[in-house]
Amino acid sequence: MIEIHGLTIKYGAATAVDDLTFHVKPGRVTGFLGPNGAGKSSTMRAVLGLETPQAGIALVDGRPYGSIGRPLEQVGALLDASAAHGGRRARDHVACVARSNGIGRRRVDEVLELTGLAGVARRRVGGFSLGMRQRLGIAVALLGDPGVLMFDEPVNGLDPEGIRWIRGLLRTLAAEGRTVLVSSHLMGEMETTAGHVVLIGRGRLIEDTSMASLVERFGSLEEAYLRLTESSVEFAAGRAG
Numbered sequence: 001m002i003e004i005h006g007l008t009i010k011y012g013a014a015t016a017v018d019d020l021t022f023h024v025k026p027g028r029v030t031g032f033l034g035p036n037g038a039g040k041s042s043t044m045r046a047v048l049g050l051e052t053p054q055a056g057i058a059l060v061d062g063r064p065y066g067s068i069g070r071p072l073e074q075v076g077a078l079l080d081a082s083a084a085h086g087g088r089r090a091r092d093h094v095a096c097v098a099r100s101n102g103i104g105r106r107r108v109d110e111v112l113e114l115t116g117l118a119g120v121a122r123r124r125v126g127g128f129s130l131g132m133r134q135r136l137g138i139a140v141a142l143l144g145d146p147g148v149l150m151f152d153e154p155v156n157g158l159d160p161e162g163i164r165w166i167r168g169l170l171r172t173l174a175a176e177g178r179t180v181l182v183s184s185h186l187m188g189e190m191e192t193t194a195g196h197v198v199l200i201g202r203g204r205l206i207e208d209t210s211m212a213s214l215v216e217r218f219g220s221l222e223e224a225y226l227r228l229t230e231s232s233v234e235f236a237a238g239r240a241g
């Protein structure tokens with residue numbers, strides 16, 4: 001379970017996350033949605049102890065990330081697919097993270113297999129497509145077999161086969177009883193994958209509800225999203241013509 005309590009994150013004078021409170025429960029995929037700049041990535045970083053909030057707290061299974069003994073075995077995350085060093089071979093990258101976290105080699109091969117990277121594991125990450133990097137980031141997130149998983153826009157750059165694969169993976173992870181938080185701007189994809197939605201705008205909570213209730217109220221997730229975030233969009237495109 002992930003618990004966010006009164007979380008406030010400021011960058012200088014700008015408030016990115018504003019007194020945000022919500023819980024992410026196990027056993028279902030929770031879609032974390034909101035316009036560009038709404039504060040999704042900042043919130044996820046706070047869960048991993050990568051942000052120092054001005055107020056509030058983010059907990060994983062009741063504890064702040066920094067106090068977890070073997071964090072990779074509690075929470076796995078894909079936040080930035082470009083994080084891996086380009087000069088490294090894929091397997092070496094995963095093996096290095098595994099080694100520094102006391103995780104054995106067998107698990108390295110398992111996650112490479114699970115993410116479809118076994119055949120390219122000896123290739124350098126620098127030559128990887130964005131979709132392959134996403135898979136590599138997911139492989140690392142799964143290394144510790146954690147009960148809590150966070151993916152920041154994991155479908156980015158994936159081809160249709162990859163999108164279908166991640167849909168199945170997210171559902172499987174949730175069905176295994178894990179806590180799964182996924183951010184995405186692809187409403188159609190989220191509607192089929194997520195059972196619950198946390199919608200934020202300008203760092204504040206807009207909705208924390210089941211997918212079924214949103215679709216029932218608005219007809220589709222896209223419609224719900226557009227209507228509910230109307231006043232929270234910071235970077236709206238100009239109208240053509």
Ligand SMILES: Nc1ncnc2c1ncn2[C@@H]1O[C@H](COP(=O)(O)OP(=O)(O)OP(=O)(O)O)[C@@H](O)[C@H]1O
Pocket residue numbers: 011015016034035036037038039040041042043
């Ligand atoms: N390191 C930083 N320094 C300064 N401002 C930042 C930093 N990181 C994020 N911000 C700002 O905080 C706000 C929230 O950003 P964040 O990346 O959390 O939003 P997001 O919902 O993940 O957006 P997107 O959907 O575009 O990825 C934005 O206004 C962003 O410009």
